[in-house]
Amino acid sequence: MKISLLALALSVLSVVAFAQLKSQQIFYVGTFTSEGGEGILRCGLNTETGEIQVLETFKGIDNPAFLKISGDRSFLIAGTRPPEKVEPAGGWISVYKIGENGSLKFVNKQASHGDEPCHVDVSKDNKWVAAANYGSGTLALFPVSDEGKLEPASSVIFNQGSGPDLARQAGPHAHSVKFSPFTNEVFSADLGTDQLDIFRLENGKLLQNDQKFVKMDPGAGPRHFDFHPSGKFIYVINELNSTVTLLANEGGVWIKKQNFRTVPNDFTEKSYCADIHISKDGRFLYGSNRGHNSIVVFSVNPADGELKTVGFVPVEGNWPRNFGISPDGAFLLVANQRSANITVFRINQQTGLPEFTGKQLKTGSPVCIEFL
DSSP states (O other): OHHHHHHHHHHHHHHHHHHHHHHHHEEEEEEEGGTTSSEEEEEEEEEOOEEEEEEEEEEOOOOEEEEEETTTTSEEEEOOOOOOOOSSBBBBBEEEEOOOGGGGEEEEEEEOOBBEEEEEOEEEETEEEEEETTTTTTTEEEEEETTTTBBBOOOOEEEEOOSOOTOSSOOOOOEEEOOOOSSSEEEEEEETTTTEEEEEEEEEEEEEEEEEEEEETTTTTEEEEEOTSSEEEEEETTTTTTEEEEEEETTTTEEEEEEEEESSSOOOOOOEEEEEEEESSEEEEEEETTTTTEEEEEHHHTTTOOEEEEEEEEEESSSSSEEEEEETEEEEEEEEEETTTTEEEOTTTTTEEEEEEEEEOOOOOOEEEEEO
């Protein structure tokens, strides 16, 4: 009888543990260790309650500014900024193998070939990694070996130019880089030159595309961007003038169509855009405002890509540098750098508006969120 009761108890515990595992979505957080962060955090989001918790902390990683998971979910790439410059560049691009339950194991790293690496991306076939270095305005392309190691850079691009804002645009500042989901093109937003630069990936090199760039408004300061799932539109969020720029593909050429404000018209204080994401179905676009401390929500016209403001949602924190949308599209998590908290929102599937769940996690200087 005792054995039967013990077996029953173990069975119940197994069912509970399995249910908890099914309702838990793993995500990673990059934190600035120079501002009180501890490195990379492996966290869990309860997809029923919205509660989040730290499951594991990977210390000894200097200022992981940006994280990106490969399409096959086998490895995580981190752009890190050491406290002292390293030769021949100012940062590292590191690779971590993703194990059972999302655990990380360091594989290797390569010099980023520039100061302040701030953004990384992985190609569709998981064979290439691209990195943007803000301080030096450089881009680097790295091959990934069959064993998952990052090889030395096969291509380095040195951007040129400046913008009208002498304090922020005295030189190039590559702020993000992404492989196109649809072609062999590679795009990069440069805050210093007000350009979305366009390259093509050929034979392990980043080559200048026939269309070299799309110019934003003078002083706009493009920071991040996202592709519409139709492949017809790109949305660029501009840090310095609080706008989103719509680009449309017309006959294979990207054309700047229209700008949309990310803060209310009557808001006159300083604010700086940061991150941007589009919903998987392409119906809604989200952007973060540092200063106004909000997430702006737009609805997207599928015919022409034009945006209509749905609303502005307070982030329940200060300085939303980054945010992530859960793979099922149900939750939006905001990394508030200066208030040292991650806030959890449930997305209303009809209106697109994120609704604060009341759940949050206090952690030092969160600057990037990446869902597994």
